[in-house]
Amino acid sequence: DAYNPAANDLFWKHAKKGLYADGIDAWWFDSTEPDVINALTKESSEYELKRMENNFAGSFAKYLNPYSLRITEDFYKNLRKESDQQRVYILTRSTFAGQQRAAATTWSGDIGANWTVFKHQIPAGVNHCMSGIPYWTFDIGAFVIGSYEGVFSNGGKDPAYQEFYTRMFQFGTFCPVFRSHGSETPREIWEFGKFTPTLINFDNLRYRLLPYIYSLAHNITANGYTLMRGLPMDFTSDRKTYSLEDQFMFGPALMVCPVTEYMLHRPPEASIPVSAEYFRTNDDKPGLAAKYYNDAQFKNLTLERIDSTINIFWYTGRPSYVTDSTLSIRWEGKLVPTQTGKHQFHIKCFGPKKIYLDGKELPYIYQSTEVYTEYVELTAGKEYRFALETQNFTAGALRVQLFWKTPEIFAKEKTSEQRKQTRTVYLPAGHQWFDFWTGEMLNGGQEIIADAPIEKIPLLVKAGSIIPMGPFIQYAAEKPADPLEVRIYPGADGSFQFYEDENDNYNYEKGLFSTIELNWNDAAKQLTLGARQGSFPGMPEVRSFHLILAGKDYGRGIGTTEKPNHIIRYTGTQQVVQF
Template sequence: MISEKLQINSFKNSCRVIGVVALCFMLVFTSCSKFTYEKKDDGIEFQVNGQTKRVLFYNDNLVRVSLVKAGVSFKDSSLVLIKKETFSDFNIKEDRQKLVLNTPALSLSINKTNGVITFRNSDKQIYLSESETYLPQIADTLIDQSTYYHIKQSFQISDDEALYGLGQFQNGYMNYRNKDLLLIQANKTALVPVLVSTKKYGILWDNYSASNFHDGEDGMSFRSEVADQIDYFFIGAKTMDGVVAGYRTLTGKAPLFAKKAYGFWQSKERYTSFDELSDVVARYRENKLPIDNIVQDWRYWGDNHYWSSMYFKGKEYSNPEKNIEKLHNQHVDFMVSIWPVLGDSSKIFKEMAAKGLLYNQDHWCGGKVYDAYSEAGRGIYWKHIQNGLAEKGVDAYWMDGTEPEFSDTNDPRNTERELLKVGKTVAGPIAKYLNTYALVTTDGVYSQHREYTDEKRVFILTRSSWAGQQRNAAVTWSGDISASYDTFKKQISAGLNFCITGVPYWTHDIGSFFPTSAGGMYPGGINDPAYQELYVRWFQFGAFTPIFRSHGTGTPREVWQFKDRNPEFYNALRKSLNLRYQLYPYVYSNAWQITANDYTLMRALVMDFPDDKDVYNVPDQYMFGESFLVKPVTIPMYYDLPQMPKSVPAENLFTADGKQGLKVSYFKGENLEKLIYEGVDKEINHNWGGGGLPPGVPENHFSVRWEGFLKPIVTGEYTLTFSSDDGCRVWLNNELVINDWSIHATTTFKYKVNLKAGEKYPIKIDYFQGENDAIARLGWQTPTSEKTDDERSKTVSVYLPESNGWYDFWTNKFYSGKQTISGEYPIDIFPLFVKAGSIVPMTTVQQYADEDPNAPFEIRIYSGNDASFTYYEDEGNNYNYETGEYNTISFDWKEHERRLMIGASEGNFHGFKKAKKLKVVLIDPEASIQVIKEYDYTGDAAVVVF
């Protein structure tokens, strides 16, 4: 790649060689005057700098820009693009310096000298320009004897705009100005290569390989490792919602999920039988805790040799039709985990292998990943899903590990290394298609499920993503995250940047996947009050995300599990759960807007307040629909953060004769054969690899015994830990609680136990060292201490964007916009505000979606501005809505007239009833007074006057 400046210098040097300055001038003039282009029905092509550039219109505001080396043909195939029709309503104007292409919405100015395109709106205001300083780079690279390109496209953007999107990155950033991002899939990184600007434009970078996004003093750019051509789409709009609509026009609409999908999902790693699944649901019903979905994670198929066989196996999962019907009779839908990796004893593995549709690269479970780029492979995959799951009554598919995972995808570069070992797919080299596996495998399941039945809407949960995946009814979750307040807070910006790309459905493991291990800060799990507090706050966030789902390992987290452990926190969970169900009409109607009008439910503040620059860098607040402003509480208020296990101090250890510490005896041999030394250890915290053994003790093949008493000073649950390199046994209170008498790498063993302050507990520890490292460390996690009254600050600050005002949802207190306020938020509430000029439909708390399809509901009017809302209802779990079988009712509030206009019912569907009991509630900003009017709605247009 040669920059424009380098090209000019090279040109001047050529002129000097010729020796005629006038000739230089003549050549420059000739170069400009000879600029030619070919007009096509939907755009133009022209030559520039030894390259061919094409501008292609797909709509009046959707433009595709492609660049290849001169003489090379363009390739129009795209896994992402579904829009085939192009757009011809444009005109061309030309002068000596530029070519201008105009549509009703856009104006593109093309520099004749270097081919640089400047994008403007219909008012000729600049959206964006390709860089004049850093021209496109396109360099050859050879893969499997075929030529591809390394590519880079740079842009010049304005100083005052902010950039969002690109998918889910758990880095805590909201605005990606002056940031660099590696665009490779990973566990916890889910890509959607769409960039959205506060200038109301978007860029879809249509390349699947390992890529980079960069923004800095040298401009903004995308770079990709493997490409057929430079290829990107420009989307110009008047709003950021318009950018999303343009993206979905190009890549596909988002279907509507079953109504139950917008309720609560209970999951864990893992339930172990149909009986356990049914019992969990029964406990929800007994406690009158709403639930709509229950999830079966892995191993229902048997051992690893049958990994993701798609068939239930073993007595715990016998008679699946009958047991799934039992769950349905408990009014829950049932989702199961499936993977792209297949165990070697399964029928699906053998069928794939016979057709050569398995990658050679091994998966950590011992199976093989199927080639989802193959139509035949996708067909076999679905055939076994249909036979083993769909026909048994399974309602939803959890497609795990879709990066795809082979050994470990926590690091993007490791994902890349493992994937490159695959070599080729049916579509071509995996290096070219690196990031798109989730897109093609979810497409196979969605499209074939649609052919199988239209009586059950598709729901897919997947750990990876790509542009276009919204059309496959796919929800992405944030991966195997670990419990901490920092991780929790980073979920917010991760989800917002994901959804602003145009892929609207995102979720997360409430309470994290790993609370007790792998970086999780709560080894006590649900028994630790500090974790209970984190879980409640995270649950409140979950109630205001598109899909409301609890999942994880290491500790129980069903809502009823909190009832006896912490009644106050249990009631807080119940309050948020009930609120989600009260808001069902609001959530489901907004879901319809996603499908019908390309809406976004979980909204970065810039989507609604793009002119308020104070929201540009807010990472932990968002809008939930048009009305609610949400700020999750991401700091602890009740309990100290837990400390990671530390050495048990000397003041808690005593010998038999009352000395601080434990009696220690060293032996020659690995089984305490020959006593060499006796003494007292005040702490057991040894790493003898660097020396420090008592005299006479050999460096290898020795053993140690510690004996004495453990005396805690705080009553509560402790996690006793012993870290060792090689064998260890721990007795506490004369019970063997840790036992691994083997040679192993350094491992930390854990034992949870309730201890009373001041009581002495007999403790004995044996350890042996084989060879190499010699580590022995006794530690503990002490009970979490409750914060003192002085430490219990429950104050949280919230920024209220510029608007007609805001109401505190809990108190109805009114606040003006464009200010930061502070308030106290005890465990059962969190900052939740409603924008003045909102209509919010709410219903009674139901135990599952449509427990009472005609339950009375209220219309809350938060006055202060005109407002409107469209209420939506349908049959709930089929695709009849696609042929118009649904009903809507419009609600319009006229502020100055103080009247609510209720529209006539517009539509019909099986089971529809026009008559509804409404309670209209007016909340006034002057005094925050609620005025209530009961109204029997008959289906005809009506007016309610205040």
């Protein structure tokens, strides 16, 4: 009970003894909604909540949403009491207002791998951050690849999945927290064949942008800034930005335009329900003979009836002929397909399940929260003895639904089409924009067709931006960000505050950090490196700034820029550099 301070103290006591004492320095709190017995719909969540007992604060129906705030905030406070030399980091699955003060990042939950789900992650993240909770992330590659509407049950070596993963990875590069996570298939960067070089490039880009990102993270802490920004936040006067769901700003400089459709490899088609027309009882009536038991061992028969198909979706209570916690069901009859060729069954059901055809149990080639059987050859018009059974051992919501793929669906998967490797991008009005990859300048207030091959996504830089970029590194604290490549995008005045501290303690709260103001005067073509403000232990007293005035084919892309416009030895005093 996260509302009970004594419960939170007990939780911390065991976490401290069993994990913190052994050096654990980051924490993952799953199911902080709290999870309500596989309640997949809003209605089922409300139903289950009304059945729950009171918590320490009152009824769960009234005091539910702050659950994640209470558990993260109390845990944060306990960690802060232990030490100020290690920053708290908590990853959790739910959010409530104010949770940002508990050093908590929210991820979007256990998503399935399909392009529509991926596309929805963009407005989900943007809206989350616009609500005032600045740290958000999602499962790059999706948590499950063949369940929860995921369609890649063939596995992670399917080129269609690898293309999908790559596009998610590119989007994730520009999320507040960059994180690949999931089950069922390896996610290591070398597992993706011809797509691996692209993944490496975007991984390198994220690391090169760390001086930019870390400086903006300070702005979040000090000034309530938001890193992942809906376009209306920065371009309020341009009403065309209000309805754009698949573009966003990453800080003040970068406009990110993810690719959310396949271009190279057609993804598998979704399975479809096995409808009533395909079933007959053994005495040749429409449907299947169904037997319901109120135990999980098929012993206590409570109901026999004819079901037209297999479609159990009990998400607002179970019927009286089964118990709340245990049941078993068996369907039997005949299956009569209307197509000849390869079929595959797909069962959506959390508990154990078995499917039989002509007395033979079909093995599964994909098993997760849902299952896919091996392929079976069926003949149109032929009757097959059919049975499906399931057992359930837990309380709450229940789903048992039968889907399949037919020869027609498999044939559709084999069709190919040549797709354009571009996407439409809107450039907000009132500003000029640079293509990050080419350095080409474009006028705002127009829609363009941007190149979007698998190697990149459209990435635009607002004129007047200053972006500090560090060296190529393998991990965040490998070495100081020196030399620092500072890219200036002309066309407007601009400024950026470069921030540094010790990276992993709370001494910055005591004023131990440094800032350097960078100001660009576009008319005079001058960059002013302000006098360094502040200091901290280990601070580089002397820095090398490689100054780049970005433009066509210069100061572009991921790589370091050869022959900078200026190389400045900076010792902490103000310098004005003329371009």
